[in-house]
Amino acid sequence: MILYSFCWSLLKQTRKPSLYKAVAIISIPKIIPRAEHTISRSNISEGALKVLYRLKNAGYQAYLVGGGVRDVLLGREPKDFDVATNALPEQVREQFRNCHLIGRRFRLAHVRVGADIIEVATFRAAPSADDADQNTDKKNDLHRTDKDGRIMRDNVYGSVEEDAWRRDFTINALYYNIDDFSLVDYTSGLEDLNAGRLRLIGDPEQRYREDPVRMLRAVRFAAKLGFRIDADSEAPLFKLGYLLDDISSARLYDETIKLFMGGYAVQTFELLRHYGLFGHLFPYTEADLAHEESHFPLMLVSRALTNTDARIAAGKTTTPAFLYAALLWGAMRTLAHEMQVQGTNAHMSEGEALQEAGNVIVARQVQRTALPKRFSLPMREIWNLQLRLTQITGKRPFVTLTHPRFRAAYDFMLLRAEAGEEIQELCDWWTRFQIAEGDEQQGMVNVVRTGAAASTGKKRARRSRSKSGKAVSASQSGDSVE
Ligand code: ATP
Numbered sequence: 001m002i003l004y005s006f007c008w009s010l011l012k013q014t015r016k017p018s019l020y021k022a023v024a025i026i027s028i029p030k031i032i033p034r035a036e037h038t039i040s041r042s043n044i045s046e047g048a049l050k051v052l053y054r055l056k057n058a059g060y061q062a063y064l065v066g067g068g069v070r071d072v073l074l075g076r077e078p079k080d081f082d083v084a085t086n087a088l089p090e091q092v093r094e095q096f097r098n099c100h101l102i103g104r105r106f107r108l109a110h111v112r113v114g115a116d117i118i119e120v121a122t123f124r125a126a127p128s129a130d131d132a133d134q135n136t137d138k139k140n141d142l143h144r145t146d147k148d149g150r151i152m153r154d155n156v157y158g159s160v161e162e163d164a165w166r167r168d169f170t171i172n173a174l175y176y177n178i179d180d181f182s183l184v185d186y187t188s189g190l191e192d193l194n195a196g197r198l199r200l201i202g203d204p205e206q207r208y209r210e211d212p213v214r215m216l217r218a219v220r221f222a223a224k225l226g227f228r229i230d231a232d233s234e235a236p237l238f239k240l241g242y243l244l245d246d247i248s249s250a251r252l253y254d255e256t257i258k259l260f261m262g263g264y265a266v267q268t269f270e271l272l273r274h275y276g277l278f279g280h281l282f283p284y285t286e287a288d289l290a291h292e293e294s295h296f297p298l299m300l301v302s303r304a305l306t307n308t309d310a311r312i313a314a315g316k317t318t319t320p321a322f323l324y325a326a327l328l329w330g331a332m333r334t335l336a337h338e339m340q341v342q343g344t345n346a347h348m349s350e351g352e353a354l355q356e357a358g359n360v361i362v363a364r365q366v367q368r369t370a371l372p373k374r375f376s377l378p379m380r381e382i383w384n385l386q387l388r389l390t391q392i393t394g395k396r397p398f399v400t401l402t403h404p405r406f407r408a409a410y411d412f413m414l415l416r417a418e419a420g421e422e423i424q425e426l427c428d429w430w431t432r433f434q435i436a437e438g439d440e441q442q443g444m445v446n447v448v449r450t451g452a453a454a455s456t457g458k459k460r461a462r463r464s465r466s467k468s469g470k471a472v473s474a475s476q477s478g479d480s481v482e
């Protein structure tokens with residue numbers, strides 16, 4: 001590693017292609033034989049084993065690499081298994097009936113075995129110094145970087161050794177060889193794994209510039225594994241967040257889901273904010289969190305993330321719709337409030353303002369991190385139901401109860417109450433209403449409610465109007481509840 005770092009810094013000074021190549025030649029891997037490591041075939045999914053053996057039997061090299069190796073070594077259950085091979089994507093496809101080639105920036109084979117999808121990547125070489133000097137005008141290259149050093153295409157194939165050096169973190173560059181069941185370590189990944197250390201391979205700033213998403217991956221792995229980010233890999237995180245602004249919203253959506261729906265959302269959120277990265281994913285949420293008025297938005301977000309982590313730990317389902325609803329609720333409410341008190345929109349009812357602010361916030365947010373319609377529509381329903389839930393007389397509560405999104409909306413309302421919105425009375429009403437018998441339910445909807453119970457729950461600091469003691473009838477129609 002020391003030798004490697006030395007060569008890397010020399011390389012950065014000279015940028016000589018010949019020296020760059022020398023890096024690959026001088027690295028001697030540590031090979032840990034089967035008897036001396038803990039990865040056994042019983043830890044590897046049937047699908048991954050099938051793919052590994054099929055490639056090996058066809059005469060190709062085949063290794064398990066990435067999270068599958070890392071997590072098994074840590075005694076964790078891997079999320080998925082990734083395979084690396086010297087077979088070209090087309091050659092991989094020839095071996096499997098159920099195989100699709102995907103990706104342009106990074107061409108991969110997806111092999112479906114039963115319910116499993118195994119990602120099979122051909123060994124890749126690091127960019128050569130010549131490649132690094134290329135500009136964006138040169139089209140159709142196999143390897144291409146833009147003016148900031150960002151990799152636009154990464155399809156130069158190489159040896160397993162070259163493949164190891166172009167991976168992101170040392171702990172992600174450990175290879176399990178299906179040929180002799182040994183573990184192959186080119187980058188001192190095992191040492192870092194044992195030390196609980198997350199370290200980028202190569203020059204950290206350059207590696208983040210090549211692919212800014214590696215910053216999000218650093219945070220994700222640090223949170224998930226409880227690892228410390230090595231000082232050199234950590235320092236650039238504080239200043240390079242802006243590079244995320246050029247990443248496509250589709251890719252950032254994928255990363256957002258991995259960040260917040262991987263079971264470690266609370267720590268991930270704290271780290272993202274610590275490094276100033278969160279605002280590059282959710283700028284409107286970040287702006288709202290910075291609002292000095294109350295701790296309410298932060299409370300809601302952290303409660304929602306705690307809740308998501310707990311559900312995942314308990315094996316329950318979670319949906320991006322609920323996550324986005326919580327992350328954007330504060331920003332949407334603040335905007336709705338501004339719309340109601342400002343200029344030409346001052347005539348708006350609360351419901352109209354919430355609706356319009358919802359449109360605006362979602363439209364803005366999807367430019368940063370996309371959100372597929374199948375999630376944005378239920379997210380809007382969860383929001384819209386918050387207003388419907390304030391209507392607790394007559395027939396309306398019975399209709400609301402049958403809404404397919406009722407449960408999510410009710411859970412969301414409970415979170416808002418926990419986060420400090422003054423809607424506890426309303427929450428209690430719905431809790432009782434759901435379990436009440438027919439007669440009791442009827443009695444509940446016949447009572448005319450007053451005060452806080454019928455509020456959509458303004459932030460405490462803004463509840464000056466309700467202090468006037470103005471009675472509020474929940475039977476007031478539609479959107480306006482105050
Ligand atoms: P998990 O699947 O548990 O989230 P992982 O490490 O397997 O973690 P994947 O996204 O599945 O992550 O990627 C598989 C491997 O591919 C990584 O371990 C790493 O070696 C390599 N890799 C993925 N993304 C990058 C990247 N942006 N830059 C360099 N290498 C990467």
Ligand code: MG
Pocket residue numbers: 066067068079080081082
């Ligand atoms: Mg993986």
